[in-house]
Amino acid sequence: MLCLAIGGKLAPPSQAAEDTFFGDLPVVLSASRLMQPQDEAPGATTIIDRAMIRASGARDLAELLRLVPGFQVASRSGHTPLTTYHGLSDDAPRRMLVRVDGRSAYSPYFVSGIEWGKISVDIEDIDRIEVFRGSNAAAYGTNAFLGVVNIVTRPAADTPRARVTSNLGDDGIRDTRAALRLDLGSAALRLSAGRQQDEGQPDLADNRRVDRADMRLDWRNAPDQQIEIHAGLVNSKLEMGTFDDPSDPLRNRGDDAAFGQIRWRLTRSAEEELQVTYFHQEERSRDAYRLLLRETLDPRLPPAVIDAVLAGYGLTPDANVPVDFANRVIRDDIELEHVQRLRHDSRLVWGAGHREDRLWSPAIFNTDDDIVNRTSRLFGHLEWRAGSRWLLNFGATAEKSNSGKMHTSPRFSANYHLTPGQTLKFSVSRAYRIPTPFEARGDVQFREAISGRLIRYTLQPSNGLDPERLTATELGYLGNFLNKRVTVDLRVFEERIDDLIERDKDAPAPAGGTSLLSGNVAPQYRNTGEAQIRGAELSLVYRPALNRWIGLNYANLDINAKGVTGTLADPLQIHEVLATTTVPTESAALFAHWTFGEGWSASVIHTFTGSMNWYATRTRLIVPAYHRTDVRFARRFALGRTRAEAALTLQNAGSGNADFSPEQAIGRRSFLSLSLEL
Known part of the structure; x- marks a missing residue:
């Protein structure tokens, strides 16, 4: 929403943008x-x-979420980053919303909720990233269960006329990106394109090549109207598989994603604004291979024994299993949003939206038909300045899908201004997370090609799942000391999640579901868990200038949980409630950037993450606590009329560490960057 309260009125977009950067306090959208x-x-x-x-x-x-207190960031592979807030995650995090210029990038179609690699935006085109720490379902619905990452790109007119950036470094890093701005009278157009490629992590089959293209058009079609048009596409070629596992052969997976978005904004007066946003999005993946069944059995068995086992099930020695994880997703979303000042002391934003997702994946849902999910939502938020020091906020979102009943997520908050630079905050909220199609309807079976014999039942449908329910209470303090350029942000909270959806890997198979490799077991999602997370987050930032800062983040978390328990069969595996290990007790980040004479600058980010577990690692071992240090040295200079910057970045300086699995160490990596802008 591009309106800002100034002196009891709403500022026009141009003034609001100026205040965003030059006001006493940062502005959040x-x-x-x-x-x-x-x-x-x-x-x-x-x-x-x-x-x-x-x-x-x-x-x-x-990677940027390492700068946010309470976040955990890991790499399942070189092309599969994982991000979660306050744990409760596995290798497919799905309890956090990511938005890009008002478009939801949450895609819980098959497994994960955020496919970072399918976002088309060029990192150089990002204006800022706002992270709302805590549930924000009251504003954005079910997908904002544990937080929101809002990515705001630069207006097209704010883009350099031309820009080229290149990275070259270890592990096959070869990145090239370019952008061009065109001024078209009352409109401005930005075109961005690039390729990102590397060889991934050592000892993993995770090479990647990702091609991206993105377009943004900002058109002031009338004095009181503006149209924004966004479009983008991503084409990825990703190496998959495991070197020493015949059941997961080496192969290449292809991913394609494309979207188009249009947003119309009408500013009727300084007190009122209306906008309508529509976007269409399509995703496709290709991942097909064939498994020779005898190679998936215990390699310690003599060949004659393996043949006898296969024969006992009526299978020939050359029995094979075709695997094809091809999928397609089509999403259409439309939303209306209206903001209005009701009186001198209150503002209201309200709106409604509808989304339709059409999913097709025979391997995941065991049907050739589309899985259709339709969701309608109604939201509203009232801001009331109850006095010179008090600001009260009331908000809620009500959602109804074609697969369940309506759920309403409300929030009440009160801000009390102790002084012009110090504020106390209190809020209480309720949120729901509706089960994803994969959780509710996933039906993954592997069958022999000729006989049709069930070989493995990986996931059975989880009918009757209830939404996860979150009740959150928090108390915060925000101090902004302008004379010292110091910001202090403290948050103390309690989050209680009921009906937590977890994967029961020992669930009995349904009738007729006994398989060769899994026996009478077929994993299933269930509402088996409860979790109570308590903790505190602290952020201290000293920023004497726009390009100089020193910051420190710290989070202390404690979780009590009930739910799925690990096995005692292997002493190396976890034998406690798995959710209790997904939150590190302590985590911290120290980050600094300083500029020197002659255009030189230096940056450092040092993070510490306490021991935790993503509770879907191969052996379920807890990842030990680890440190990570990234360092960057840069020099800005001029080449005629061209602005240039050369930089050296060293990631994970020091000894290697593991952030996802203790078996999977990540080593040092360095690369050179050159950026030219005109």
Whole structure:
């Protein structure tokens, strides 16, 4: 929402944008769907601006969340980053929403909720990233269960006329990106394209080549109207498989994603604004291979014994299993949003939306038919300035899908301004997370090609799942000391999740579901878990100038949980409630950036993550606590009329560590970058 309260009125978009960067306090756009100063947002927010993004040296969006307290970031492979807030995750996190310029990038179609590699935006085109720490279902619905990452790209007119960036480094890093701006009278057009490629992590089959293209058109078609058109596509070629596992052969997977979005905004007056957003999105994946069944059996068995086992099941020695994880997703989403000042002391934003997802994947849903999910939503948020020091916020989103009843996620918050630079915050909220299609309807079976014999039953449908339910309470303090350029952000919270959906890997198979390799077992999702997370997050930032800062984040978390328990059969495996190990007790980050004479600058990000488990690793071993240090040195200079920057980035300096599985160490990596802007 591009309106900002100034002197009791709503500022026009141009003035609002100026205040975003030059005001006393940062402005957030997405906490309540109202543009508001950070100290008036109904919860804790972290802002990663353009200068921080560049100074980080990050090649991937997920890396930037290391700068946010309470987040855990790992790499299942070189092309599969994992991100979660306050744990409760496995190798497919799905309890957090990511938005890009008002478009939901949450895609819980098959397994995970966020496919970072399918986001088309160029990291150089990002203006800022706003992270709402805590549930924000009251503003954005079920997908914002544990938080929202809102990515805001730069207006097209704010893009350099031309830009080229290249990275070259270890592990086959070969990145090239380019952007071009065209001024078309009352419109501005940005075109961005690039390729990202590397050889992934040592000892893993995870090479990648990702091609991206993105377009944004901003058109002021009338004095009181603006049209934004976005479009983008991603084409990926990803190496998959395991070197020493015949059941997971080496192969290449192809992914394609494309979207188109149009947003019309009408500013009727300084007090009122209306916008309508529609987007269409399509995704496709190709991942097919064939398994020779005898190679998936215990390799310690003599060949004659293996042949006898196969014969006992009526199978020949050359019995094979075709695997084809091809899938297609089509999403259409339309949303209306209206903001209006009701009186001098209150503002209201309300709206409605409808989304339709059409999913096709015979291997995952055991049907050639489309799985159709339709969701309608109605949302509203009222901001009331109850006095010179009090600001109250009331908000809720009601959602109804074609697969269940309506669920309403409300929130109440109160901000009390102790002084012009210090604010106390309190909020209480309720949120629901509706089961994903994969959780509710996944039916993954592997059958022999000729006989049709069931070889393995990987997942059976989980009918009757209830939504997860979250009740959250938090108390916060935000202090902004302008004379010292110091910001203090403290959040203390309790989050209780009921009906937690977990995967029961020992669930009995349904009638007729006995398989050769799994016996009478077919995993299933169930509402078996409960979790109570308590903790505190602290963020301290000293920023004397836009391009100089020193920051420290710290999070202390404690979780009590009930649910699925690990096995005692193997002493190396976990034998406690799995959810209790998914949250590190302590985590911290120290980040700094400083500029020197002659255009030189240096950055460092040092993070510490306590021991935790993503509870779907191959052996379920807890990942030990680890440190990671990234360092970047850069020099800005001029080549005639061209602005240039050369940089050296060293990631994971020091000894190697593991962030996803203790068996999977990540080593040091360095690369050189050159950026030219005109």
